[in-house]
Amino acid sequence: MDLLTPELGLFFWTFLAFVCVFLILKKFAWKPILQSLSEREKGIADSISTAERVKGEMSQLKAENEKLMAQAREERTVMLKEAKEMKDRIINEAKEQAKAEANKIIIDAQQQINQQKNAAMTEVKNQIGTLALDVAEKIIRKQLTAQDAQEAYVSMLSNDIKLN
């Protein structure tokens, strides 16, 4: 039973030493160690959450970029389409204008041609008339040189005249 009876002296020294060790270690060992450990854990957790957040932001940014790109692409298509339309319109307009101009020119030309043709025809007619008159004069002159011919003609003319 000797072994089971605690000695006062050892108990006292253990008490003294343990309390001292506890207080010293608490201040100089456990405090910095535990504090640093929790700080490190917090730091790591923060870093991970920051990384996570940055990742989220990045993906958001990417999505935004893609959205912007899609928008730009759409806009480009629209613009291209508009440009094409405008081009077509301008071309069409130009064509129309050209056509109208050409038609006008043609009509003018036709009018002028007609006028000149008419003028030429009138002149030709006049000339032909003059020529015919000359020919007829010459023929008549020739035919009426003879006496009997003159008479015959006069009679014919007189036959034509119907006295009513």
Next chain:
Amino acid sequence: MRGKRFLSLLSLILGLFCTTVTVSAQEPQNQAPAKEEGINITEIVFGHISDSHEWHFFSTKSADGKEIPFAIPLPMIIYSPTNGGLKMFSASHFEEWHKDANGVMISNSHEGVHIEKSMKEKVIADDGSAVYDFSLTKNVISMFISIFILLYVLTKAAKGYKYGPMNAPKGLQNAIEVVVLFIRDEVAIPNLGKKNAPRLMPLLLTVFFFIWVNNLLGLLPGGANFTGNIAVTLFLSIVTFIYMMVNSNAHFWSHLLNPPNVPFGVKILLVLIEIMSLIIKPVALTIRLFANMLAGHIVILSVISMIFIFAVLSKVAGAAFVPVSLAFSIFMFMLELLVAAIQAFIFTNLTSVFLGQSMEEAHHEEHHHDDHHKEVLA
């Protein structure tokens, strides 16, 4: 690495050799004329595991057969209220021993006191008055060494953190950190909860390292059986008990003194049992560590003593038993290295379990239910 391993093995064997020397050296001392060939194993073993006022390493015999002990006498501090108050002197003053009829070793008298050594060394006043022995015994000195190691190693490890918490730990700091994290994550937080754990971590860590280092020191050849001493384990469990009482909350006491939903007759019985269990907790802590460490020491010493038991039969048998005994004691030594850490862990773990019980919150049950529901739902 290999060299180191070899070195440690060598020191182990040498240490065992030293122990054997001590044992054999004590042999003549125990050879009373009546039983010439017998060796008193009980005395040898208990001489090693009990506290002493000198640190005995080994003894040699001079040419004329006289024993020359290699031992450091330790300072004695004796307080006797009736006879001179506080006295300090060296244990070397007690050098003449004789055996009385009951086989108790009794020393000469010095400053009015003498030492009686049976299973334990006791300081007794010559006139029978009360004396209180506050001597720096072998166990106390061993504890001082452990404290020096603890303070040196742990403050050195703590210095590694001055480079900032985000610096990777290395060396000693890393080794200590693993243990600290183990105590925090496997012992403190599961038993005490995240809220209470940081406040009680210093106590748990100090208890763990204190017990561990002292267990290991006790394993050294010639080391003291500090943690296998009931005064030490009693003190440590009293610390646990005080912490339990100081940190206990109303919920703990109401459950203990007035268990809910129990009929009156059973209630009385239950309260009695609960109060008993409250006392038994620190007692169990005391006995567990004490008995474990003591048993380990006794087994190692017994295994080594077998050599000498066989040597009494014949010298050849003793020599032949050396390898067996050595192998077995090496095995036991390895086991004790493990036990040193395990017992420190168990003491710390039980401390945190008891603390956790006394600090349990009132709505803990509901939480459990909630958790259970969540689990079921999941």
